[in-house]
Amino acid sequence: MKKLIALSATLLSLVIFFPIFYSISASFFTYTDFTSIPARLFSSAPTFENYRRAFTESKLERFLFNSLITASLGTVVRMTISVLAAYTFSFFTFKGRDILFVLIVATMLLPSDALLIANYSTIRSLRLTDSYLGIIATSLLAPTHIFMLRQYFKTVSPEYREAAILEGCSDTRFLTTLLIPISKAVVITLAIHSFSTIFNDYLWPLLVTNREAMRTVQVALTMLGFSENLDYGPQFAAITLLMTPILIAFVVMHKPIQTSVSTRFTGR
Amino acid sequence: MKIYRTWNVKPYALVLPALLLAVVFAYRPFVITILNSFHTVNLGGVRMQFVGVENYQRLFGSESFQASLSNTLRFTLFFVPTNITICLAAALLSNREGKLATLNQIFFFLPMAVGLSSAMMIIKMMFNPSIGIINHLIGSDIQWFNDPKAAMALLVIAGVYLDIGFNFLLLSAALRNVPKELVEVANLEGAGKMSIFRYLQLPLIAPSLVFVLMTNIKDAMLISSPVLILTEGGPFRSTQTLVYQMYLEGFKSGNYAMGSAIATVVFLLTFTILLSLLHLERRRVYYQ
Known part of the structure; x- marks a missing residue:
């Protein structure tokens, strides 16, 4: 029985x-292998030719740059907005x-696809079409993040903040030196999630960029104009190149990833 | 009840960005979408004339929309059970100790590392009927892109591939949180694997399962990008879904009013399904 389970798990x-x-x-x-x-x-004859062509025959590095910029910028802004909102909702009492x-x-x-x-x-x-701000604009609000961060912040007693404020600590300092460090796990998981989503x-x-130079890499991938002539090599090189860093990160960090999900959805 | 002492601006200023975004990119477009669906709208996106339910009449009378509606529902019906079965099987089978189990687990959530468009490009190549590896490996000549049934099956496969990583993580985390002592006691008492699952694990992972079910239904009702990359709605509209048709109407034909009417139908459908599920969840699922 044990062996059967292991075998079917491995096959799947x-x-x-x-x-x-x-x-x-x-x-x-090679070209003919496809x-x-x-x-x-x-x-039939392993070659790095596809990787070379992916860079020389398309603006791959430009697309990568666009994606990295929008994803980093989007993540920073989105996390800042979420942390501030969650902080306010858990530590302040105010009308409304x-x-x-x-x-x-x-x-x-309200699913964004329908909007x-x-x-x-x-x-x-x-x-804002063809601009980085336009690409990230609709991902800046993350209601789920605000909700989860608030759940987490609520476990910290408001007296901590009151005491800190009485001692002359500012909100900024309380956030950066106490609250965020003790909520590190959640904040990092949400940030990784934001980054990969964007x-x-x-x-x-795809909709908000018309100029080729503004395309993100995920959009550009489907347009790398090789596939018409069954010339898939550069495309697969680009896809592989794109996922390798994330694959490595996932394999190395599989333990924290697995535990972060369990804490995220079971509360503790 | 605490007395609201602080009437200062600070808390409002701190939540203002989130609030502003909610209004500009969620509530306002929501209202505009509904308004547009009752008007004629010109190419510049300006509402011209109130036409009542005319857009909806045209929509529900059109074959294209009927196809989208039935395809979306059919996709949801095929995708959700398939996906949940596979993810649950993966979580149950890999819920063991040891190096091989860890490797199994990593393989199950690795698809998360592949972006949507990359995954779709890989699948498109693998399922190419003549030169693709899949038909060669299973020794068939299924016309994945020309046969309506096969194309729908392909879309389900693509959907599972996109969702398995995260859903596996959720379900496997829920399974690991089932107290080991309980399973051991059940084992000693002579309970079989099936009854341990049915009477012990299943009730305890129910909240996670309901969460997966709800997000799956929502994802399925909204599926569009895989359609756009893989099948473009074909063959013969057999994989044209609601949001994909909305995209076509809004961005290819410049028909904002029709697009908005479809979007409104999508809102109504997802609301109804999610709310009824929430209702069901409250009655049937118990949280510890």
């Missing part, structure tokens, strides 16, 4: 892993607090 996990394996393997294919019948699993909180968190129920057309009009009338976003950046 290999199936799930297959596309990643295939992409890595295909990035070393069209060979029967299809190949491994390159609960209504404002519900108002912000309830936006979870695409109206949001696009907004961005266009603000003249980095991997597809439809919105």
Whole structure:
């Protein structure tokens, strides 16, 4: 029984892993390997040619730069806004607090995909198409983040803050030297989540960018104009290059990733 | 009840950015979408004339929309159970100790590292009917992009691949939180694997399962990007979904009013389903 479970788990996990394996393997294919019948699993003559072409025949580094800039900028702004809001909602008492909180968190129920057309009009009338700000604008509010951070901050007694303020500590200092350090795990998990969400976003950046130079890498990937002539090599090289750092990070950090999810959704 | 002492500006200033974003990028577009769906809208996005429910009449009368609606519901119906079964199986099977189990677990959540468009490009190549590796490996000649049934199946496979990483993590974390002593006692008492799952693990992971179920339904009702990259709605509109049609109407045909009407239908559908599920959850699922 034990062996049967281990065997089926391994088989299933290999199936799930297959596309990643295939992409890595295909990035070393030669031009004819892609069209060979029967299809190949491994390159007939492993080559780095696809990687070289991905950089020389497209603006890959520019697309990567766009993605890194928007994802980092978006993450920083989004986390700042979320932390400030969650902090205020958990440590301050003020008129209308609960209504404002519900108002912000309830936006979870308005799926951004269904708001695409109206949001696009907004961005266009603000003249933000083809700009980094336009790409990140709709991801800056993260109601789930605010909700989770507040849950976490609530476990810290408000007396801590009151005592600190009495001793002459500012809100900024309380946040940066006490609250954020003790909530490090949650903050980091949410930041990683933000980064990968913005980095991997597809439809919105596709809509708000028209100029090739402003495309993010996930959008550009589907447009690398090689596939018409069954010339998939550079595309697979770009895909592999893009996922490798994240794959390595995931393998190295698998323990913290797994535990962070369990703390995130079970409260402790 | 505390007395609201602080009437100073500070707390308001601190939540202002979040509030502003909620208004500008959620509530205002929500209202505009609903308004637009009852008007004719010109190419500049300006409302021209109130037309009542005419847009909806045209919409529900059109074959294209009927196809989108039924495809979206069909996709949800196929995708959600498939995905939950596979993710749950992955979580249960890899809920063991040892190096191999860890490796299994890593493989199950690695798809999270692959971005949506990368994943879709890989799948598109792998499932190419003539030169793709999948047909060669399983020894078939399924026309993944030309046969309506196969194309829908492909979309389900793509959906599972996109969701498995995160859903696996959630379910496997929930399983690991089931107290080991309980499972051991059940084992000593002679309970089989099936009954341990049915009477012990399942009730304890129910909250996570409901969360996965709800996000899955929401994702399924809103699926668009995979359609855009993989099948472009084809063949013969057999994979055209609501949000994909909304995208076509709004951004390819410049028909904002129709697009807004579709968006409103999507809102209504997701609200109804999510609210009824929430209601069900309150009655049936117990949190510790």
